[in-house]
Amino acid sequence: MTVELINAKPPEIDHWPDLIPLSAPSLPGLDPSLLPGWAGEYAHALAAETETSPELAVGMILATCSSTAARSLRVELNEGHSEPCNLWIVAALPPGNRKSAVQAAATAPLVSWEQNQASALNAEINRVSSERMTMEARAKELRAKSAKEKGESRAREFAQEVADIEANLPDVPKPPQIWTADVTPERLGALLAEQNECMAWLSSEGGIFELLNGRYSNGIPNLDLVLKAHSGDADRVDRGSRPAVFLKNPLLTIGLSPQPDVLRGLSSKPGFRGRGLLGRFLYLLPPSLIGYRKLTPNPVPKYLTENYAAGIYAMLNWQPEESSEGANIPHTLRLSSAAAEEHHAFALHIEGQMRPGGKLGNFTDWAGKSPGAALRLAGVLHAIRHAHGTPWSTEIPKETMDSALSIMATITQHSLAALDLMGADSDTGEAKVVWDWICRTRNERFTLRNAFEALKGTFQRVKNLQPAIDILEERGYIKVVRIPNEGPGRPPSPLICVRPEIVETWQ
Structure with a gap:
């Protein structure tokens, strides 16, 4: 394809089909001030420092605060219905958006708290470990004597001593661990x-x-424990030759900031949608600010970082209640009557939207859990507000519930877009990559070869690019003009023309 042909008058195209939108819907932002005090102030400053959309900082700070609140608190709606405070949050952004920096800053107090606790326990761990090794060595020596002893009575005495020692082996203290990133x-x-x-x-x-x-289970999905750890249902984990683990009330908080492509196609994974895994997450799709950043230093003020860390530490140091049997149980947060009325109105609204033909009619797996998620959010916000006190000694007020419901309103729109994305195929995502390149370069005509040369970092071969081109043509964004071969050799690369109405908007 020659430069002259590209620059020539565009070929006459008789008919353009209706334009089918390709880009994601415009989604509302999330105001950091919806988080109380120190958490909201830090979220705002962190977004400014990293030049990222506030939704990312808000999402990761909510996940961090949830991981602390879930250790000590539950929210009661009415007798017989309460929710734990663990949230599952996904804030998906393309690479290059400083997700790791935001995640590291949000979780930094958890890391430092764990390190401090481990240092404080180090001497005790060493002492108990030494005592245990000494007792194990003594048991080993007695077991050997028992095996060699010819007298049956004396052998039984040695064996009993071994059993007594092993029954009294001290447990080596384990430093507290709040979070993991890969397990x-x-x-x-x-x-x-x-x-x-x-x-x-x-x-x-x-x-x-x-x-x-099923990465490590021969492709067999392994969802049971994680699903139960969302709501705190009892579970038993059998681990081969080792003793089974019994869990009475397991709780898992999740905070992820993956690339949007990770979400694409998740609905097709066995059990992910059908068993309700995807419906348990609260999704955020923050816009990328790449290309619009000022790239000038704007560090978070030291006092905001210190206030944030102090709030997290205070929540981690809450002491749970004790049951009559001496077991730890969470404190119960209760709603004020006005907050309960607001939540009930929200739940009724969601119920109506789940009717056939309603906005949430195709997303009942997610929407059915949103009233519970709103309760959990209200519990976490209340915990933040009273981090340095005892949040269980005061009711959750209407103002806190209003903030939780405002966050849920934004999350609902983002989550519907994310669930749509999960059902999309990879070709649609690649079509968006090609269309973004077209819009950046504003080439109203180019060849398939031109596109491949510009995008070969994404598409290894021209044939890999073709499905994305086909989708853009099917949706009315472009037309592909096949140029006849007028001589020997391979035919010219197809000419691609952009829809004229779109070209006009570039002027």
């Missing part, structure tokens, strides 16, 4: 058992979906 479902069960049945999975990647889809 198999089987190991997750052990972690929950070791850490008072409460754990958070916080990561800037989406590897959890590969693990749950």
